Structure formats: C-alpha cells, structure tokens
Amino acid sequence: MNPAYVAFEGEHRIGAGDLPEVARAAKQHLDQRKDAAILVFNGRTSALVDIDFRGSVDDVLARLPQPAPARDEEPAPTAPRGPGRPKLGVVAREITLLPRHWDWLAQQKGGASVAIRKLVDEARRASGDKDRTRSAQDAAYRFMTVMAGNRPNYEDAIRALFAHDRRRFATLIADWPADIRDHAIRLAYSDQAD
Incomplete structure (x- = not known):
C-alpha cells in the first residue's frame, strides 16, 4: 500500500507517511541543506502538494493544508440528532x-x-478493477513525468505502463535511481498482487 504522502529531494526519497510527518522530514532536510529542492507528492494520486517551508517546523505544520474527508465517509455528528430524516451527505x-x-x-x-443511485453503484461495482488500474497508471504517469521525464526510456516506459506490460515496464526503468524506480513501480502496480 502506498503511503499517504511522499517527499523527494532530487532522486532520493526523504520521507513518506502522513502529511505532518512528511512535512517535518522535509523541513528538517531543508534546514540542513538550504539549497535542497523538495517535492511532496500525494501518495495516491501523485499530485504535487504545495507546502510553505518558511519559519520553524511548528510554523510549517500549522500552515499545512487540511485533508478533505473521504467521499464515502460520513462526517462525525456534531450535535444530537432531532426528529426527521438523517443527514446522508446528499x-x-x-x-x-x-x-x-x-x-x-x-x-x-x-x-x-x-x-x-442504484445505477451508479452498479456501474461502480462493475468497473471497479478497471477504475483502480487506471487510477494507478495515472498516478505513476504523473510521478514519472515530474521525476523521470528526462530519464532514458521514459517514453517507452510510459507506453509499457499503459499497455499493461509490467515486465517491459520494469526492464525499461531498471537503471533509474532506486527511489524513483521503486516508487514508480509501487504506484503503477499497487492494486495488483506480485
């Protein structure tokens, strides 16, 4: 399973976990190396996360974006419910x-x-595996474009990724820096058994 967030400095992974944990590791790394260029990725989608690293670690943590609740989660009740229909988040x-x-x-x-609602739920069940595979491919593609777009075999690796050719994909990126290669593979195939 992929961590919630991942931070890279150049070709090295410097932190992984929840956002405060990754931000703390990144800030500590920046405090040691002022010239470091750190990128923080959402571990599921590979979207870049913008973090303001000015000030102390506590300052950085206080400014972190608050994660949105998952769509399938019901918000915690804030007050005792009265009569009537339950609030379903509709x-x-x-x-x-x-x-x-x-x-x-x-x-x-x-x-x-x-x-x-029944039609949508049925369609979600029917296409669940395809949707998960496509999401994994999209996340790997976004990550690879940022971190490996100028690496040898990049374009062929993208073709292998979307052609579902796992063996060729792994072969094409075998010479990439280990942290980038391993994270790309983890993203691309996290929904599949080894």
Missing part, C-alpha cells in the same frame, strides 16, 4: 436526460433519485 446537482430517460426513471420504485 448533494443536489443537476443532470440532463432525454424525455425517455425521465419517463423510465419515473416508473422505477423509489423514484428517479433512488434509481440513479
């Missing part, structure tokens, strides 16, 4: 359908909202 949005779609939805037990 967000009203607009969708556009053809009249025949609205006619079909109107005939479904529970109405349009219930039918659409």
Whole structure:
C-alpha cells in the first residue's frame, strides 16, 4: 500500500507517511541543506502538494493544508440528532436526460433519485478493477513525468505502463535511481498482487 504522502529531494526519497510527518522530514532536510529542492507528492494520486517551508517546523505544520474527508465517509455528528430524516451527505446537482430517460426513471420504485443511485453503484461495482488500474497508471504517469521525464526510456516506459506490460515496464526503468524506480513501480502496480 502506498503511503499517504511522499517527499523527494532530487532522486532520493526523504520521507513518506502522513502529511505532518512528511512535512517535518522535509523541513528538517531543508534546514540542513538550504539549497535542497523538495517535492511532496500525494501518495495516491501523485499530485504535487504545495507546502510553505518558511519559519520553524511548528510554523510549517500549522500552515499545512487540511485533508478533505473521504467521499464515502460520513462526517462525525456534531450535535444530537432531532426528529426527521438523517443527514446522508446528499448533494443536489443537476443532470440532463432525454424525455425517455425521465419517463423510465419515473416508473422505477423509489423514484428517479433512488434509481440513479442504484445505477451508479452498479456501474461502480462493475468497473471497479478497471477504475483502480487506471487510477494507478495515472498516478505513476504523473510521478514519472515530474521525476523521470528526462530519464532514458521514459517514453517507452510510459507506453509499457499503459499497455499493461509490467515486465517491459520494469526492464525499461531498471537503471533509474532506486527511489524513483521503486516508487514508480509501487504506484503503477499497487492494486495488483506480485
């Protein structure tokens, strides 16, 4: 399983874990090497995380972005509930359908909202493995583009990644710096057994 956040200084991984832990390691590294260029990545998506490293470690930690709650998590109750329907975190949005779609939805037990939720849940279950594989490939691609875009075999490695050719992918990046290579492999194939 990939850590929540990962920090790199050049080709070396200098920290991994939750955001405060990684920020602390990065700040301590910067305090020792003022010229260091540190990149912090979201460990799941490889999105770069912007951290303001000015001041003390406590200053840096106080300014960290707060993580958004996971979409499937219910927020913790803040007060005792009163009578009525429970708050389910439902967000009203607009969708556009053809009249025949609205006619079909109107005939479904529970109405349009219930039918659409069931359809979405069914589609999520049916495409779950594909979605996880695609997300892993996208995360590896983002990381590799930032950290290895000028490395030998980069383009061929990207082709192998999206062609699902794990053996060729590993062969093409075998000579890359160990921390970059290992993290790219971990990202690309974290959803698969070895």
